Amino acid sequence: MTNSAGDLSGNFDAAVIGGGVMGCATALHLARGGMRVALVERGGLCTEASGRNAGTLTPMFPAPFLVPYAQRGMEMWKTAPQWLGRGIGYQARGGLELAFTEAEVAGLESEMGERVRAGAPIRIMDIEEARRIEPSVSAKARRAAFCPIDGFIESNAGGRAFRSALLGDGVTVLDQTEVLSIERRAGAFALATGAGNLGAGRVVLAAGAWIPKMAAWLGLDLPITVRIHQMVVSERLAPLLRVVVRIFGRGSFKQAVNGSMLLGTVLHWISAADREADEIDRVALIRRMAWAVRNGCEAIPGLAGARVLRTWTGLEAYAPDNLPVIGPLPGMDDAFVIGCQRSGFTCGPFMGRLLADLILGRQPELPIAHPVFDPGRLLAMRPDANSTTARALS
Numbered sequence: 001m002t003n004s005a006g007d008l009s010g011n012f013d014a015a016v017i018g019g020g021v022m023g024c025a026t027a028l029h030l031a032r033g034g035m036r037v038a039l040v041e042r043g044g045l046c047t048e049a050s051g052r053n054a055g056t057l058t059p060m061f062p063a064p065f066l067v068p069y070a071q072r073g074m075e076m077w078k079t080a081p082q083w084l085g086r087g088i089g090y091q092a093r094g095g096l097e098l099a100f101t102e103a104e105v106a107g108l109e110s111e112m113g114e115r116v117r118a119g120a121p122i123r124i125m126d127i128e129e130a131r132r133i134e135p136s137v138s139a140k141a142r143r144a145a146f147c148p149i150d151g152f153i154e155s156n157a158g159g160r161a162f163r164s165a166l167l168g169d170g171v172t173v174l175d176q177t178e179v180l181s182i183e184r185r186a187g188a189f190a191l192a193t194g195a196g197n198l199g200a201g202r203v204v205l206a207a208g209a210w211i212p213k214m215a216a217w218l219g220l221d222l223p224i225t226v227r228i229h230q231m232v233v234s235e236r237l238a239p240l241l242r243v244v245v246r247i248f249g250r251g252s253f254k255q256a257v258n259g260s261m262l263l264g265t266v267l268h269w270i271s272a273a274d275r276e277a278d279e280i281d282r283v284a285l286i287r288r289m290a291w292a293v294r295n296g297c298e299a300i301p302g303l304a305g306a307r308v309l310r311t312w313t314g315l316e317a318y319a320p321d322n323l324p325v326i327g328p329l330p331g332m333d334d335a336f337v338i339g340c341q342r343s344g345f346t347c348g349p350f351m352g353r354l355l356a357d358l359i360l361g362r363q364p365e366l367p368i369a370h371p372v373f374d375p376g377r378l379l380a381m382r383p384d385a386n387s388t389t390a391r392a393l394s
Helices: 019-033 063-080 100-119 125-134 156-168 208-217 274-279 282-299 344-361 375-380 388-393
Strands: 014-017 037-042 095-099 123-126 144-147 172-174 178-186 188-193 195-200 203-205 223-236 244-247 253-254 261-272 308-318 325-328 335-337
Touching: 014 019, 014 188, 019 037, 019 156, 019 203, 019 335, 019 344, 063 100, 063 308, 063 344, 095 100, 095 125, 100 123, 100 144, 123 125, 125 144, 156 172, 178 208, 203 208, 208 274, 208 308, 208 335, 223 274, 223 282, 244 282, 253 282, 261 274, 261 282, 274 308, 282 308, 325 344, 325 375, 335 344
Parallel strands: 014 037, 014 203, 037 172, 095 244, 203 335
Antiparallel strands: 095 144, 123 144, 178 188, 188 195, 223 261, 223 308, 244 253, 253 261, 325 335
C-alpha cells in the first residue's frame, strides 16, 4: 500500500499509533465522533498480529469476564458491511474444542463452565455427540465443548476494508510509516515519523508488541512481554471440516473457503519485538510446526498425508497477568493505550469503539474505564517468563 498522508499541517485531535484491528477501530470511531485523526502504521494496515492469525471468532478463548465483550465483537464482525462498508468473508461455522487426556478434560470442563456462567452459549458433551456435529474429528477424544456461534473471517482482508472506511471518514492514514519518537510538548504530543512531524492533542498507543518501546519514549516502563504465535497452512483439500476445531491448550484447526487447512499454535517468548530476528528459534519453529501437524492429525485423522505449504509467525503482546491493557496511561493526560488482549481479534473492533467512546466523553456500552483494564496496574508488576501465566500460554 502507498502512504496516504494527506495534509500534515497543524495539529490533529488524536494520533493513533498502530494499524491493527484495535488501532483502526479506535481511529475510525474517533473520526466518526468529530475528531481530526491521524493513524500511523509502520507496515500495512492489519498486517502484523491482526493479519497473521486464522481469524477465529469465539467467546471460548477470552477470560470469562470478557465474554460479553467478545460476543459484541463477533456481532461487529458479522455486521461489518453496515459499519465498515464491506464484509470480510464472515463464516458462521460453530466451534468444537476437544480434550484427549484427563488433564485436558478437567481443564476444558472448568474453563468452559466459567464461560457458560458468563453467558457464552457453550455445551459440554461426550465425543459421540461431538462427532454427530463434526464427523471428521477423532473418536479418541474424551470430551468436547461446542459453541454454535463460533466462526472466522479472512483476517488478511481486514486491512483493505479498514483502509477504505478510514479514508472515507477523513482519517489521515500514514501506512508504511514508522514513528521515530513521541514527545510531550506544551500540553500536546509531537510525533516524529518517516513522513514528517505531526502534532496531536491526544495519542493512542495501539502498536501491540511495540507498545513498551513507545511507552518508554513517554517515560513509562511497561512490563509487557512478547509471544510468537505460528500459523501452518496446508495444500487445498476436499471439504473436510464444517466447524472450527481446537484441542484444549494445544491449537486450532479450520478449513478455509479455498480448501486449505489452517493450523494455529504458539512458538515461544522473546524479550522485545525489535529482537524477533535475533531471538526466534528456527529449530523450535520447525519442531513446533511438526507438533502442530501431529496435533491436527490426532484431532482430524483425515488430515494425514496432507502437505504443508507454508508457515509464518506473528507477535503478540501480553501483560504479566494476561489481561487487557486499555485506558489512560498513568500520570499522563490525553495519552492512552489499547492492547494485550487475548483473543484480541474477536474483541478488537468492539474494544476500539469503547476506547473511542471514553476519549470522546461518551458513555461506553460496556465498562472500559475499569481497574481490570487499567494500564496503571502494570507499574507494580514485572515481566516473568517463568510465571504461571507464561507457562500456561507456552
